[in-house]
Amino acid sequence: MNVCVIGTGYVGLVTGVCFSSLGHHVICVDQDHHKVQSLQDGVVPIYEPGLKERLDQNRNEQRLSFTTDMKRGMAQAEVIIIAVGTPANKDGSADLSFIKRVSLDIGHYLTPGVTVVTKSTVPIGTNRKIKQWIAFSCGHQQFSVASCPEFLREGNAIKDTLEMERAVFGVEDAVAETVLRQLHEPIPTTIVVTSIETAEASKYAANAFLATKISFINEVANVCENVGADIEALATIMGLDHRIGPSYLQAGVGYGGSCFPKDTQAFIRVAQQAGYDLQIVPAVEKVNKEQRQRLFNKLKSVYPPSLAGKRVAVLGLAFKPNTDDMRAAPSIDLVEALHHAGATTVGYDPVAQSQAERVLPNLVRTSSWQEAVKSADAVFLLTDWPEFKAINLNELKSLMNEPIVIDGRNLFKPEEMLKYGFYYDSIGRTKVDGRSLSGANVFSKALYTQTGTK
Known part of the structure; x- marks a missing residue:
């Protein structure tokens, strides 16, 4: 044709x-x-x-x-x-x-x-x-x-x-x-x-449902952190139910991109114009927005009362791997929050560097993850690129000023991070602290498991 x-x-x-x-x-x-x-x-x-x-x-x-x-x-x-x-x-x-x-x-x-x-x-x-x-x-x-x-x-x-x-x-x-x-x-x-109308509605309905799965599992992950449960094992159990399925049950920093944020908002307006106020989809948006703030708060709790003067590396700028799309990417909100908190942000992404230059003016871009984490007081992991999953933890720790990792994609295992002496906080899993700060070695995994406090 x-x-x-x-x-x-x-x-x-x-x-x-x-x-x-x-x-x-x-x-x-x-x-x-x-x-x-x-x-x-x-x-x-x-x-x-x-x-x-x-x-x-x-x-x-x-x-x-x-x-x-x-x-x-x-x-x-x-x-x-x-x-x-x-x-x-x-x-x-x-x-x-x-x-x-x-x-x-x-x-x-x-x-x-x-x-x-x-x-x-x-x-x-x-x-x-x-x-x-x-x-x-x-x-x-x-x-x-x-x-x-x-x-x-x-x-x-x-x-x-x-x-x-x-x-x-x-x-x-x-x-x-x-x-x-x-x-x-x-x-x-x-x-x-x-019908034409049904076809038009199908895209909004499908994306709203997938966004709902993401926000739901993130809410469950937040509960897991407070009760000592493990979100990855829990998600596996849920996904084995054929009525639920395993897709979109990976807890993390939330969704972004060109579709979910825009389409959920548009669906809300479409429903309003049709005389119906959606209840679930606005809550999905609210959870997604708060999930990014929650990740930022994880670092704030490590450095009270202020992040001013800290050097923070951001690994992963695109909203997901295998794309350079920065639209509604979690990195945008995190970098902005860090900037307002007085921190210096240094970032790296395998393919989204040029896009990041346009939307993240407060970010210092680097050509490798090693350059980004050098002398960093903390690292945020925001995109699950294979390159980041393969990071050598000994090399990572040796380059950083303080071995503090906030993982928004659950790329590493908490027990491995403890073994290498990191302070490590992720989504829906037990927090571990193996830091060597001010000359004092602290291994308090048991304390976190028992009390949930730092």
Whole structure:
């Protein structure tokens, strides 16, 4: 099929590259001249494993190209995919200005019989508006609209597209269903054909539920810390129940990224506009925000009354591994809190360094974890990169000024950290203190286990 993808952000670029890998001829349209030229030159603006290799291959085989010319991009298209951003407004609702602008532009060049598919995450009822905007611009309704939400995980987006667990087709007629089946034909997946409104709601509902699992296990972890239970063993027990499952039961510093924070807020506003006030999802947001403050408080308790003048290393700046995405990353809140507390923050991330320069002006960036932790009074671990899991603990301790580690991803075992003489605090597990401070060796694991105090 001839496919036009409008928008070369994360969703649009992955979608265009993957559909060209399936044999479709794809033209991606974006108004950013610099980005389009870079993509034509094979420069990928985001970090996603395997994306550049597939982009290069499909460009070389002339199945994938990029342009700023909407008319050219749509000229031969049988299906047009809208994949532009829907950022949050100040009140948390989705900003549809890009969607509206693109819809009106589509109408200028639309060929009758084409199907327009929305991949962008949009509030319920948006595709009906898209139909109206396009019809207003082109003067007819000889086209179909459909909602086909994406369920991509950053860092795993290629597999999530080419081996998707399900494809949701929200359609208004048989023409749109046929087009979407042809588009997805090479992909072995479960197809759910439903109404446009149901498809639109499915993305919000799925992300809200996953965010709920994360905040729930973090609340359980906080209880575990107070009663001496172990969250990892507890999560394993829970996950063995097939009704619950093990996914998203890893306690930590909370969720971030481009989807969960934005989509939970938008879902709350959608529900309010529909006359219903959600109860669970706002609580999920509250827990997620407080989890970051809780991690910061763990370090504050080590250095009363003030962190002023302390050098704190932050390992992991992206919101998760295998991406350079800094949107709503826990590191942003932690670095800001440390800055306001008077601490100097030094950070390192394997791939998010350039993104961090833009969003973390108060952070001193380094080129290795060793450089970041050198002479540090404490270390925060915020992203579970394999590189951090493989850190040599002897080397880590030898480089630090004080062997204090606050682990927001539970990368290390408390007993190992005790063995190497660290003060170590993590999420939902027993705190251990093996510090050598002011010449005094303190090993008080038993004290923590019995009393829960430092």
